[in-house]
Amino acid sequence: MLFVRWLDEKYSVNIGDIDEQHKGLIGIINEVYRAKVENQSRKTIAGILEKMADYTKTHFRAEEELMAEHGFSELEPHRKAHRFFVAKVVEFNRDFSINDDSIIESILEFLKEWLLTHIMEMDKRYMPYLNEKGIR
Numbered sequence: 001m002l003f004v005r006w007l008d009e010k011y012s013v014n015i016g017d018i019d020e021q022h023k024g025l026i027g028i029i030n031e032v033y034r035a036k037v038e039n040q041s042r043k044t045i046a047g048i049l050e051k052m053a054d055y056t057k058t059h060f061r062a063e064e065e066l067m068a069e070h071g072f073s074e075l076e077p078h079r080k081a082h083r084f085f086v087a088k089v090v091e092f093n094r095d096f097s098i099n100d101d102s103i104i105e106s107i108l109e110f111l112k113e114w115l116l117t118h119i120m121e122m123d124k125r126y127m128p129y130l131n132e133k134g135i136r
């Protein structure tokens, strides 16, 4: 039962660690989905959303360090996009704690859309640059 499916040919940035982290994020989104479908407790769902916030920060830090280390020129707009998403995830966690469960649907839609679009449009921009530098 998957809400988001990883597709190598579509989402891979050809850098092993980063692909694994992206798969991890997709995995957590699927966990939220599964918890919702299985009518898990609010506490369980809140815990998974918390994990999403933590892992997102870890992943963004890794990506930003990689771009900085190799002098990728588009680091700043990329960092801004990351900051926006982190703020959004924190906001969702707060919204979820004060609203009824129906909000989880829109949270899931947003997480999926933002993450996949970000990987395809922004993360893929550093791909040729870093791959060229031997980062795989």
Ligand SMILES: [Fe+2]
Binding pocket: 063, 078, 082, 118, 122, 123
């Ligand atoms: Fe990114």
Ligand SMILES: [Fe+2]
Binding pocket: 022, 059, 063, 119, 123
């Ligand atoms: Fe990323």
